[in-house]
Amino acid sequence: MNDEVERIAAIKDPFELLREASGRITTAQREVTELARLRRKVIQDLRDQGMSYADIANAAGLSRGRIFQLRQAGAAPEAAFLGRGRVVILTPLKHEAGNSRPVVAAEDFTAAQRLGELARSLRLDVEHEQIPTDGQVDLNRDNLIVICGPRLSEPVAATLAQDPAIRFERAADGVWTLRDSRADAVYRSGQDQEPPRATDPAYLARLRRPDGKGTLLLFTGIHPPGSLGVVQLLTADLADLYEQAGTEQFSALVEVDYDPATHDPTAARLLTPLYRHEAGG
CATH class of the missing domain: 1.10.10 (Arc Repressor Mutant, subunit A)
Incomplete structure (x- = not known):
């Protein structure tokens, strides 16, 4: 022994x-x-x-x-794209009008459940946690997958700010947009256009943890349907994503079309290349 x-x-x-x-x-x-x-x-x-x-x-x-x-x-080699052994999937709690109790957006809840099913199919253990309404969360942990944008969590916003290729920006009318600095292009959700369209750009990245001692996987749509689309892309194309990025730092944008009645994705595809980040930057 x-x-x-x-x-x-x-x-x-x-x-x-x-x-x-x-x-x-x-x-x-x-x-x-x-x-x-x-x-x-x-x-x-x-x-x-x-x-x-x-x-x-x-x-x-x-x-x-x-x-x-x-x-x-x-397990398939591409399982490492999500994590090793046990992954923890984080979704944010928020207050909704007319509801005194904090809730997880329906799309984020569904995205987390579907992602958990994918991870378990790859022989990973899965735990689910919520980011509290004040947004404070410990991101310095191994095998984190975070479904959250900059608005609901300051630690998440600070982690996103390190991305050298893509960033979240407020447009002049106050809505969130995603800027691809390498292509000098700005993407706006279909919900925020006139006339509105059932499409959403979503963000997917592996970024350094705040303590610099590891990385975390992070994704979110400008609006919640985008998060569901990222999970659809991961489910369909995980092996290809792993072949392109492995377990290194990267970021990319995903174009998500969805059913306006159910918010379920009807198509999800890469809107940009997977931008590899230089080590330490």
Whole structure:
């Protein structure tokens, strides 16, 4: 037995032992899932470099059949785009007119649930949390996925402000817009145009945490239907997004068309390239 298992086995209190053993099993299961994903990824990378299963098997000291099995086992490599092991999905609480209790926007709630389903299908554990109405939230945690814009949280606004390619701006009439500084283009929601249209530009990025010790995935529409569209894009094109950006810092805009009655997306596509951010900037 390793030292950690021996430590747990020596616990005299049965309830403490039960808690410690359960926690260790959960951690070990997450480690196994991540190691299987990494193993699957390296086999795929070697295949992409032109090596056959037989070549890989010979170099690794395994049978060709075993290498082929390992290629099929474990989470897909693109799961790392969302996180590793356990992801925490954050959505903001806000006060709505006529409702004394803070609520999550229906579209944000649905986006978080659908994203959770995607993450679980990739063998990730999922937790959901809410950003309180004062917007104060700890973003210095691993594997965070934040569905929130700058209006509802100052820490989120400060994190967004570091993006060197895309930023949120208020137009002269007070509505939020998204500026692509690399293409010198400004995008406005269809809801804020005359006549109104059922389309929304949405923001998707991986940015540095405030403490600089990791990154977080962050997305939001100018209006809530845009967030639903980002989840549709992630669900349909996650492997391609991972191929383009991996787990590095980036930002992009997504064009979302939606049903005006239900706000469900009917189409979601990249509006800009995935702009890779330079390390440290």
